[in-house]
Amino acid sequence: MGDCVLSKRRYAREHLDHLRRVLMHEPRGHYDMYGALIVDSEMPEADLGVLFMHNEGYSTMCGHAVIALGRFAVDYKLVREPRSPETQVNIHCPCGLVKAFVEYSAGKTGAVRFLSVPAFAFATDVTVTVEGFGEVTVDISYGGAFYTFVDAQRFGLDVKQSKTRDLVDAATAVTKAVKSQVKLHHPVSDDLAFLYGTILTDGSDEFSPEPTANICVFAEAQVDRSPTGSGVTARVALQHHKGLIQLNQTRTFQSGATGSQFTGKAVEETRCGDFRAVVVEVAGRAFYTGVSRFVQEPEDQQAHGFLLK
Numbered sequence: 552m553g554d555c556v557l558s559k560r561r562y563a564r565e566h567l568d569h570l571r572r573v574l575m576h577e578p579r580g581h582y583d584m585y586g587a588l589i590v591d592s593e594m595p596e597a598d599l600g601v602l603f604m605h606n607e608g609y610s611t612m613c614g615h616a617v618i619a620l621g622r623f624a625v626d627y628k629l630v631r632e633p634r635s636p637e638t639q640v641n642i643h644c645p646c647g648l649v650k651a652f653v654e655y656s657a658g659k660t661g662a663v664r665f666l667s668v669p670a671f672a673f674a675t676d677v678t679v680t681v682e683g684f685g686e687v688t689v690d691i692s693y694g695g696a697f698y699t700f701v702d703a704q705r706f707g708l709d710v711k712q713s714k715t716r717d718l719v720d721a722a723t724a725v726t727k728a729v730k731s732q733v734k735l736h737h738p739v740s741d742d743l744a745f746l747y748g749t750i751l752t753d754g755s756d757e758f759s760p761e762p763t764a765n766i767c768v769f770a771e772a773q774v775d776r777s778p779t780g781s782g783v784t785a786r787v788a789l790q791h792h793k794g795l796i797q798l799n800q801t802r803t804f805q806s807g808a809t810g811s812q813f814t815g816k817a818v819e820e821t822r823c824g825d826f827r828a829v830v831v832e833v834a835g836r837a838f839y840t841g842v843s844r845f846v847q848e849p850e851d852q853q854a855h856g857f858l859l860k
C-alpha cells in the first residue's frame with residue numbers, strides 16, 4: 552500500500568476502489584455517504600492514520616470525521632491513557648497531521664476541537680465564467696482541501712431557505728468552472744492540488760457573534776450535512792486574509808442543510824510555502840448512531856453497489 556498516508560490514499564484509489572463503492576454506495580450507503588478508514592501512519596507522533604471516502608473517491612481532509620474519530624479513538628482505546636479535561640489524539644490525515652483534543656471526564660468523552668494543517672487563501676476575487684450564470688467572482692481557499700467560496704445571493708439563493716437541489720446545481724456549476732479555468736497548486740504535494748468543492752455562504756464574512764451559515768457541495772455533487780470542518784478552516788483563513796477576523800476571534804458556522812454548528816478561529820500565523828497561512832482551530836460534537844456489520848453475498852447482482860443520481 553505504500554508507507555505514507557498520501558500514498559495509501561493513492562493505492563486505495565487505484566487498487567481498492569471496489570471496496571469504497573461497496574460501502575459508500577447503495578444499498579449499504581447512499582449518494583451522500585461519507586466514510587473514514589483507519590490506517591497505520593508513518594509519523595511517530597500520530598496515534599492513527601485515516602483515509603476519507605465519499606461518493607466519488609478519497610478526500611484529503613475531513614473535519615467532521617476528525618471530530619468523530621477523536622471521540623472514537625479515546626472510547627476504543629486507540630490512544631494511550633486518556634487524560635482529563637482533554638485527551639490529545641494525533642490523527643494523520645492525507646493533508647498532514649491534525650491534532651484533536653477530546654473532552655474527557657469521569658470516563659466519558661465529549662466535545663472535540665482540532666488544530667488543522669496550515670490554511671491559506673489561494674486566490675481572491677477571481678472571475679470565472681459559470682455555465683448558466685455568466686461571470687461570477689469567487690474566492691479560493693485551502694483548509695486541508697481546496698474550496699471555492701461564493702455568496703449564494705449571487706445566484707438568487709439562500710443557504711438556509713433555498714431548495715437543496717438548486718444550491719447543489721449552482722455550486723456544481725461553479726466547481727466545474729473553477730476546475731477548468733483555474734490551476735491550483737499546493738506547496739507540499741501535487742496530490743493536494745485539486746478543487747474538492749464549492750461552499751455557498753450567506754455572505755456574512757465580517758466578524759460577528761452571530762452564526763454564519765454555509766453549505767458545502769463536494770466530490771460528485773455530494774452535500775455535506777455538517778458545517779464542513781475543512782471548509783470552516785478554509786473560510787476562517789480567507790476571512791483572516793481579508794482582515795475580517797482577527798487571531799483568536801471565535802465565529803460560529805452553521806450548516807445551511809441541517810443547522811448543525813461548529814466554531815472556528817485562527818490561532819496562529821504561519822506559512823505554507825510562499826503563502827501566508829494560519830493554523831485554525833475548529834470545534835464541534837459528534838455522536839454515536841450505531842454499529843454496522845456489512846456483508847456481500849456472491850449471488851447478489853448488486854453486491855458491488857450502485858448510485859441513483
Ligand SMILES: O=C(O)[C@H]1NCC[C@@H]1O
Pocket residue numbers: 585610612613614615616767769775777778779780781782
Ligand atoms: O467536515 C469536513 O471537512 C468534510 N465534510 C464533508 C466534506 C469535508 O471533507
